[in-house]
Amino acid sequence: MQSSSVKIAALVVLAMVLLTLPQVVKSSFAIDIFIRILLFSFIGVAWNLMGGYAKQLSLGHAAYFGLGAYTSTIMQIDFGISPWIGMAAGGVVAAIASLPIGWLCFRLRGPYFTIATIATAQALMLIFLKFRDFAWGAEGTTIPNLGSSPLMLQFENRASYYYVVLGLLALGLFITYKIEQSWMGYYLVAIGEDEDAAEAIGVNAPRMKRDIYMISAFLTGLAGTFYVQYIYFIDPPTAFNLNISIEAALVAIVGGIGTLWGPVIGTVLLETTSALLQSWLGSSTGGIQLTVYALILMAVILWRPTGLMGFVNEVIARRREQKPRVRTAP
């Protein structure tokens, strides 16, 4: 009882800090970093639903990111439809696309599932590179800048983008929380622990995996729309970039796979590291950011596979054990 009210209080404080942050910090460089952190937290949260709870380790989430991005952009440029609607449509397209992709990839388990997901994202990128009549081909396109146009998901100040992506992250966390609390969450964890055993006790594993893949793809699609609206540009290597798939998995693993806040904590660590590296070394040294990411990932896997959240939980558990002793002391 007490711990849950502490949690709610912490959540309220966190929300207030996050809501006032862009009003206090005016540097657009800093707000850009905050937006990146919130965006990749959101993508990590979406990945974590499938990769963290059900342990279906996808490295192909760029497929859904790209589909979301292209859906809203095509709707906006060719039909003049607001990207707000495009964003929802992009999520739906991504969710529908996850059905055939999942149907194929779920035939494989473990590492080969991972490889199949990489291949599907790469294949989609090639398709968009090839068909120039359909979606601007390899050249991509810039998204028309309408100035301040909130109904078209375009703003003149970065703070507004910040609030949009903060809202997305809140949505992702809320969905994760709801799933965690429901029977679905338990089924997913059971599948992640041992798929055969879960099926033996009556969990419909194929259906569960399909459903969570759809939810995960839907959320990733929303992120895609947001990203291209934010940078005003789209081309296949941007929309279907393997690095997006990698970072989605990376932030969740570093932060703590299969935990509500893991992807957020992981993103804060990785993106802060990356921003510091960039300010020290300049952006000219290609490769340094991913070299450092790879080292962090290896360190986490070898020494703390439960991620930073696992570490935090251990510390909390240790403190709880010690508490009664402190009280009984004279």
Place this chain on the structure above:
Amino acid sequence: MLETVVQAVINGLLIGGIYALVSIGVTLIFGVVKIVNFAQGEFVMIGMYITFFLFNSFGIDPLLSLFISMPVLFVLGALIQHFLIRRVLGPNDMPQIFLTFALSLLLLNLALLLFSANYRTVHTSYSDAAFHIGDLYIPEAKLIAFVVAMALSGALWVFLHTTDLGKAMRAASQKPDVAVLMGINPNWVFAVAFGAALALAGAAGSLLMPFYSAYPFVGQVFVLMAFVAVVLGTLGNVIGALIASLMMGVAESLGIQFVGADSGLIVVFAMLLLTLAFKPNGLGGGRVR
């Protein structure tokens, strides 16, 4: 028309030999150590850079540098297995996938930092030479690469089937628990398997160098091909991986010839998707053969 097809098939088979070296490595590690090495392509890249620097600094012919790149990568492989992979073996997939994936990311970006993204090439006396049979054209460097690749694949097969260590590897692949009871030390066997697989990747790197450029991302081309070939040829099956690699080479080459220069990857993905849809267990069956 027929000659174009035959020429495309020959080109495909020749490059397929290189794909085979990479896929046999992937399938050997999968069969014995039971993990997928996402970094296999980066070891091809390392083999290529070793060959490039040996040629550039000491004028060593790429074919001779096989005798350096293979042992270097064998030792590197045994060390990686002993100090990294061994710590994550077990029923949990996550650490295994992401450890080798992190290794791939690390090696690739280190190469980018150390050697820049420039393309490095080696020009040998046989780089441009070719045999002509009628209208058919067979580049010498590619033919040599193919013959050596097949010889190495054959040597691995003989090793797996006739030597005690090779038999121990196959035993450990088929029934790991029983193999331990028979007195086979799994750590030793795993280190040799990982080392051998990396030596094959190093060989692929050296053989490629006379006709292919080295750059940090070069491994990705080969590893993707190898993964598809390994699924197609049934996971853990050496002969299956060999045959599937040659098929992939031919399919890619026919795609380039008849669909367009940049359609090679599309053919590869199409083959993967068809395999998954209709033959998810690959064309054959079983473990390391």
